[in-house]
Structure formats: C-alpha cells, structure tokens
Amino acid sequence: MDAFMKDGLAGDTITFDLASDPVRALNAELHDPSGKVYEVLHPAGAHAVAAGIDRGITVDVRGHAGYYAAGMNDGGIVTIHGNAGTGVAENMMSGTVRVTGDASQSAGATAHGGLLVIGGSASMRCGISMKGVDIVVGGSVGSMSAFMAQAGRMVVCGDAGDGLGDSIYEARLYVRGTVGTLGADCVEKPMRDEHRAELAELLAAADLDHDPGGFRRYGSARRLYHFTSEHSGSY
C-alpha cells in the first residue's frame, strides 16, 4: 500500500494488493485501522488474510483465501469473494464473515459468536467445537460437522455428511437435505414454532429464502456429558 492510500479519508476504500503488499502489512493496518472500508486484491490463497480484526470495519477480499481467513474476527464485516481454505473465521467472537464460494475444513471452528455465511459448500468438520457462532451454509457440509458443538446454531441448506453433531452439547443444527449418519448422542428433535422463527431469522441474515418448514432439527440427547451413577460400580 502506498502512502496516499494509507492517508485516504475515512469512508474511502483503502486497497491492498497482495500481489505486492505482504499479508502482515495488511493485517497490521486492519488491527489499527485508519479507515473503515478495505478491499484486498489478489489474495492467491494466502494464509491469515484479515485475521484478528477487533472492530467494525468492512473488508472485501477479491479472490480465493488460504487458511484461517478472518480468524478471530471480533466485529469486522469480512466478505471473501471466492473460496476459503481451512479454518475460515475460526474462533470468531462477533461480526460477520461471508464466503461466496466453498470453504475447506473446520470452517468456524471454536467460534464464540458472530455470523459465518458460506454461499457454497463447506468441507469436513464445519463448526467443530463451535461455542456460540451462527453458521449458515448454502450448500452441503462434509462429515464430522458440528463435532462437540457446544453452543450456537448451524444451518445447512444442502446435505450433511456422516457423523453430524458427534458428542454435541447445546448447539442447534438445522439441515434441509439428507444427513449421512448422526454422530454419538446427536438426535433429531421436533421443530417447534420457536425453532422455525430462529431459522427464518438466520436464513434472512444469510440472504436465503428457503422455507424453514423444509428443515429438520438435530441436537443433543444429553446422554454423554454427565457422569452416570450406574457406572460408579466400575471403579
């Protein structure tokens, strides 16, 4: 980035071209921003693009991002116009991360809050250990998604792979298509009005217009996460 761009007035779009600017310079600027709106060109699969944002700035990444894009996001509005590599929005605290294409493994892993929208499909382990994030996937998710999901909501408009919600705690999962298999302690649960209402809100937030009535809900049978007294004689 040249000095002119760096000194651009707040409200102007500040552009970084990763064909020449290092990711570290981009992220240093995003961590201490002089503007509010950023555009990132030629990411070319670089890792950690726009990671560690801690305020409500807007970042548009034009192209495919590598690992951990928008990781740890806390308030930023980040859109990746392309695909994202492993761990997009991992450990997000708040804000919004959108991926217009597909996401690789572990999208939204361990994220505490905010909204992650994946327009295409997400690979395996989507939402692994999610702790409060909302994840909406326009396509399908791979196997072992929502593994040990503790809190938050996951919406899958396509299909889910095997082992969905294995060892799940209190996250709520909504799937429109088929589920390969359910993981240990994950069960289908009835869709009540409050579930249809929260699903409608999540779909609207992701600019999707599916009928909430076409989804099924899955969650924890709560059989795994307490010590059961009948086992006490085993020790």
Added chain:
Amino acid sequence: MCGIVGLHLRDAELYPQLGRLLESMLCGVVERGPDSAGVAVYGDTRRCPEGYAAVSVLLPPGADTSGLSLDGALVTPAGDTTIVAAPIDVDTLVERVRATFPTAVVIGSGHDLAVYKGTGHPRDLAATYDLAEAHGWQGLAHTRMATESAVTPAGCHPFSVGPDQCLVHNGSFSNHATIRRELEREGVRFDSANDSEVGARFVASRLAQGEDLEKALLALRETFDGFYTLLVTSADGFAVVRDPIACKPAVVAETDAWVAMASEFRALAGLPGIESARLYEPEPGKVYAWTRS
C-alpha cells in the same frame, strides 16, 4: 506437514511450459516442507530422448559415469541426482547402473520419466534441477517436512519403484510394517525404511498385475491405515486419493487445458486460466484418476 503439487497437461501447447509452471507450483508449497524436495517430469526429451530409456540415480560420491560404457549415453548431473539415458531397454539400463555402482540408489526409471531428489531449500533445488526449462506433459513435486526417516536425498519423494511410476505422499501410514512384510514374502525388495515406499511398492505390485491406477488405489485404501493424501502417476495416468477421514489437505483444479492438484490453493494460483478452473477438494476416500488422451 509436506507439500504436494502435480500438473497433468491436456493442451500440448503448454508442454514447453511444464517446468516453469511446476516450479511456480512447487514454490507455492515451500512453507509446508522446506527441508528437501523431489520432482518428477514426464516427457522431457532433454533428459530422455525419443527411443531412449532413462534411469534417475543417486550415485556414490566421485562416481565416474564413463564406467557405464554405454553407447549413445546421455548423462545429466543435477545436484545429488544423475540422470542416465541410453538407447537400450529400461531393465538393461537399470541393471547396468546397479552393476557398475553397487551402492547407488535408483530413484526412477522408464521411457519417459526423469526424477530429481535433493536436500535444501526447494527454490534452490528447482534451480539445481533446471526445472524452469523442463518441458513435458506431466509432472509432480513434493516438499518434505520429514517425520518418518532422515532428511537425505534418498528419503525425498516421489517414490518411483515401477517403470514410469511415481507416488508422492503427505501423511504417514501406520500399518506399513505389516504390509512391507507381506510384500517381502511376495518377493518385493525395498530400498528404504520409509513408510511411503511401502505405498509405492504396493501400487507398483498392483499395476504389475494388470490393474489400472484407480483399482490399485482402491486396493490401497482398503489395505493401508493412516493419514494420506497421495498423488500417483504412471506412463499415462494421474490419480489422487485421500484417506477416509481426509486428514491431509488437497485441492484439485481442472480446465480444458490441464488438471492440477496441490496441497493448497496458493500453489495453483499462478496457473493459466485458474480464474475459470473447476476447483474442488477431493472427497475423503474417493479415488480420482485421469488418463492421457
């Protein structure tokens, strides 16, 4: 971690650019394994002219290749690797090299294949191999972060143990010792203690029985336990398989002009026409295979 890249060209107009494209792909995965790198190129007539066989070999220090006494031989030194080509059949050439240099390690052989191995930074090795000037129709490369055996040229991938065959591996096999014993009982000989060599020997054994790459890799999936993304090439094929829980990364890109595979997208970002390529991650446990048309 390790880095894998491979490029299978469909458009012959790109053949002169194979080496340059492969070098840029290799440099895109350097951070995944900067201790050593191996490369294989199919169809580089600078190394293996039409009608020749070529043997890629790690010779002992000070070896004098004039001792091979081969008429019409073409010898190309490239760092630790030497490529010896001659207008004779492959088996005879391999035997001649082994007989002349009993301590040499043959790292590849065939009618169309040059294999390079060495230790050091992959970017420097690409220069040592003169990769940018290579031409051909298919190639693959591997950057290594060693876990199972020493950082030596012999420990580099690809493992090329059958004619015009190569295998590169990101991951580790856990039951390789058992499979090695079974293969040894069938008469298969091993060059190293490396787990990936067992995978390569297994595939070579299947191909020798008449199976194609897809069938051989389906059998590998049923037999091997562990973590793997594999790229396997043959005299006319290019195939990718990941373990059933996809522990190791892989991205495939396809256009009318080429099929490419890499550990990460960033290795593919410089390919011509990548903007409109069909991009996808191979599904866990599924074999993807392409054949030269």
